[in-house]
Amino acid sequence: MIKKVINFGYAVTPDRQIDFDANIHDICKIVAVAEPTLNLCISCGSCAATCSAALFTDFSLRQVILLVRRGETKGLEKEISKCMLCGKCQLVCPRNVSTRNLIIQISKALTTARP
Amino acid sequence: MTFDLFVLPFFIGLLFMLAVLFIKYSRWIAMMKASDRIKAGMALFSISCQLKTIREIFMESLLHRKMFKRNPLLGYMHMSFAFGWFLLIVMGNLESRIYSGGHINPPYYPIFLKFFIHDKRVLPFEIFTLPGFFRFTMDLLLLYVLSGLVLALFKRTRSKCFGLKQTTNHKRFDRWALTSLWLIFPMRLLAESFTAGIYRGGGFLTNTLGSIFDLMLPLEYLTYPAWWAYSTMLGIFFVTLPWSRFMHIPTEIILIFLRNAGIKQGKYPGSFSEIELRSCPRCGVCIDVCQMNQAGLKGSTAVYFIRSLRDKETNVQLSSNCMMCGRCLEACPVGIDTLGLRVGARSVDNKLVASDFSYLLKKPVVEKTAEVVYFAGCMGHLTPGVIRAMLLIFKNAGIDYTFLDEEGSVCCGRPLKLAGLQESAAKLVKENTTKILDTKAKIIVTSCPICYKVFNSDYKLDEIEVMHHSVYINNLVNDGKLVLRPMDLKAVYHDPCELGRGSGIYDQPRNVLKQIAEVADVTEERVNSLCCGGSIGEISMNATQRNMIRDGALEILCVSQPEILVTACPLCKKTFDSGNAVLVKDIAEIVAESMILVNKDNIGVEMETQKKVEYISG
Amino acid sequence: MGKHIVVIGAGPAGLETSACLVKLGFNVTLVEKEETTGGHLKKWHALFPALLSGHEALETIQKRLNSSVKIQSATDIISVEAVNDYFTVTGHNGWQAKADALILTTGFQLFDARRKEEYGYGIYENVITSADLEELFASGKPMVNSHGNKPERIGFVHCVGSRDEKVNNLHCSKVCCITAVKQAIEVKQMLPDAEVFCFYMDLRMFGRHYEELYKEAQEKYNIQFIRGRLSESTEDQVGNIIVKVEDTLLGKPLRIKTGLLVLMVGMEPAAKTKSLIRQLGLKQVPDGFIQPVDEVLLSNGTEIPGLFVAGACSGPKSLADTIADARSAAMAVADFLKK
DSSP states (O other): OOOOOOOOSSOOOOOSSOOTTTSOOHHHHHHHHHOGGGGGOOOOOHHHHHOSGGGTSOOOHHHHHHHHHHTOOTTHHHHHTTOOOOOHHHHHOTTOOOHHHHHHHHHHHHHHHOO | OOOOTTHHHHHHHHHHHHHHHHHHHHHHHHHSOHHHHHHHHHHHTOHHHHHHHHHHIIIIIITOHHHHHHOHHHHHHHHHHHHHHHHHHHHHHHHHHHHHTTOOOOTHHHHTHHHHOOOOOOOTTGGGSHHHHHHHHHHHHHHHHHHHHHHHHHHHHOGGGGTOSSOOOOOHHHHHHHHHHHHHHHHHHHHHHHHHHHHOOSOHHHHHHHHHHHHHSOHHHHHHHHHHHHHHHHHHHHHHGGGSGGGHHHHHHHHHHHHHTTOOOOSSOOHHHHHHHTTOOOOOHHHHHOGGGGGTOGGGSHHHHHHHHHTTOOOHHHHHOOOOOOHHHHHOTTOOOHHHHHHHHHHHHTTTOOOOOGGGOSOOOOOOOOSEEEEOHHHHTTOHHHHHHHHHHHHHTTOOEEETTTTOOOOOSHHHHHTTOHHHHHHHHHHHHHHHHHTTOSEEEESOHHHHHHHHHHOOOTTOEEEEHHHHHHHHHHTTSSOBOOOSOEEEEOOOTTTTTTTOOOHHHHHHHHTTSEEOOOSSOGGGOOOOSOOSSOOSOOHHHHHHHHHHHHHHHTTTOOSEEEESOHHHHHHHHHTTSSEEEEHHHHHHHHBOOSOTTTOOSOOOOOOOOOOSOO | OOOEEEEEOOSHHHHHHHHHHHHTTOEEEEEOSSSSSOGGGGGOOEETTTTEEHHHHHHHHHHTSOTTSEEEOSOOEEEEEEETTEEEEEETTSOEEEESEEEEOOOEEEOOGGGSGGGOBTTBTTEEEHHHHHHHHHHTOOOOOTTSSOOSEEEEEEEESSSBGGGTBOSOOSSHHHHHHHHHHHHHHHOTTSEEEEEESOOOOOSTTHHHHHHHHHHTTOOEEEEOOOOEEEEOTTSOEEEEEEETTTTEEEEEEESEEEEEEOEEEOHHHHHHHHHHTOOOOTTOSOOOSBTTTBTTBOSSTTEEEOGGGGSOOOHHHHHHHHHHHHHHHHHHHHO
16 A cells, blocks of 8 residues: 655655555565565575675665565666676575576566556 | 369469568568678679588588488488479479470479370380480489388387487477478379379389279279379468478578578577578477476477567567577577577567666776786686686796786676677676776686687777687697696596587697596587586576586586596586586696696795595495 | 394494493494594584583593493494394494494584685685684694784684585584684684674574573674675785675675684585485485484484484584483383383
């Protein structure tokens, strides 16, 4: 359910908390079907540690996966577009998450859902 | 008389087919890139190109040389249909000229000659007379094609005898087309035999059969229907051809011509891809060689992928499930660029994948210039043993080198290319090219075949020579800068896909390894080498499936029970290592262990002799 | 009673279970492939959580052994056969015995850290394993790096060879987390001025007094815990190990130089355990350890009557678990042989 923001005539500072029920979880559902290993991630951070793009940017696949799961997908298209698909993350993941396909599926889902 | 109603199914079918082919081919040629059309135009006027094309058409489309190499029985079967039918048409045409006084006849005349002409002459030394020679030859050719048909039927049940464990599972439409093809020649045999049975105008085969039929069957009633049946089978075959697998017959010829004109697949699907898609005869030879069989993904093999593209039944799984290893390309008798087709399909499937590398706009700074640049690549950093070995080799040989990506770097771009994201890859290529050129080096050495391949294909590196580390090491050894001492080891060498089939480098790593260890042969090596399963070209396979492929490859590699498996790719090394079946090392590592230390002061670290480790327990 | 029991493997489990069985009046032969008994406990300096002496613990266990236990040392078992209602056990040196009941206490082996090439064990001098560190503690030698200097910063890497599909060990080895905390404390005791960091995915402080030890590590010894799994390590010009990890709780990649990196290697089934599973046709389970009939209610029995297991060969265990398991195995055997 989307909370309706009532227009009082002045701006209300949004809070920082993740309102899980207010968030739309479509991306997570789509990606979980397209790449089921999304569910295996334990957020250990090996992917982000080895990431080639992390040398130059803030990109963290661990964080992207967490945000997708929490439904906090605003602005995520920009983050995920930083990936070079080099495959180091897939090689170090202890849970055998197919990270490259996951990135491709998340990117496609985001571009489709928020054109 | 030179016309009868029964020729109509054949004639109309033929005209229809030619019209459709003309429209389709014209459309594709019109849609080709301008540069490609120029190439094709120039090739038309090039005698050498024409000769090359004719030779290839003769050797492959007719004689099926590549098929013969794979399995003689398979080659004979395909050849008998192709070459046999071709000769029937040619000889039939010549034969018909005898009877029509050299005039040009309507196309159906030679096909149905025995209906129109009943040459009852009994000729002495028949085979040395012109009509007698033709009578004999035509019957012999018909027998030749029929022998192939018998084999084709036999192949339905015993494909193993033809070297094929699995054959293509055809769609219903293809099965109808195949049935019509198979019925053409038996119908011809019946029609000609029945006619010979009545009029005695046939050759050794048709006359004999004719006499036998005459004893048993009422030939006066059967002959005309037999000719109708023959014509109808031909008609059905022609009418279905543009949409069946047999479209490859005319299209293959166009493909060979265009290929010889220097036209290749582009980064995105285009006319040439359309032509390649229709050149696939669906022979099924690519099925057995595809290692995805071991992962239960038989449906993604090249033949089904190509079919799905052509029939516009695209399925993302089919294009994303491919290790891009090139084994199907190697096996394909038509030489279809299956890898290019997959990348093309992926560029369509992954259109929505966004890439923003604006973070690379900052000018990269290069610390050091040197003669030799070493590039470990993304994967290389996960095999520090290889990096350490290379640095020791450089130091020992006294090379002035710089380790370009010591602190990590931008990816070489090939993984993006293989995923169909060409524009994104180009941005990474640009960044790395600047960095490499700034080193002002003479040679760039990389220990990753994936990087090596893209450096050669996409990077404009001016005068800098690109080398894979196995080739560089081979040169060092040949130049005397590295001296290797033999170690008491039983080894096998694995050709990485990107280095072997991908770049044609098979001998240099072996030359080096043979000076160190006893190298046993592997049944599938060099152009037939197996993919490790690690593949950066594969997108959607899960770990279990990859592991099945890896284990299948390890089984074959370890048949001779080697003590060590040597490869030349960090991804292959990590993949095989995880299989825990045998000790795996890169060629650089084994060289570093075996090389005689010359520049000991240069090398800060004492080298200990590597103890051999038993990974398999129990 | 006259019944003969053979116990294969004279580590803590084998020693304890033999001691109990002999007290119950059985005839016991304890077989060991090495010259001396004690298994991995021989090489362990101090035990968690109270930092008791491993050497003393082993002595205590060995003293419990009655002299009537026959110890068959330096004998590697090459075959075990179940024949009707007894077992035939054969050693590599030709030694053979008939047993009315058999207990497997073949234990574990440590993960070979060279398999995790990107961590640099065997490649960089200053990368060692927890076992190497324990040996160093036991030897009484000073802790120095490859250049002979005291390391200023020591890093501990959790989960090496455990919880890792890439090396085919999905299981958690249970005791490495508490061992890391223990060793971190011991390092600080040896080198009070050094900084100690632990890089973990999760901190499994499940046992009694474990959480308290963790708190002590933070409070008293200032040991820093960073949640992030190492992707790789590299070496600088002077041999320091540079660790590449993501500080997941902060969400940023972290680069940190250590003078010494300790890899907490996990437990795998011992080679003998694996080969006996195959030989006896026992149920094969993905983690490779022996699967008892019921892990909760019958944790010492197997599907072969008369064949029992105790200790780490049926899954990673602490020493306390092992002793308890060994004693319960003795009861299970006694029960079986009564019939």
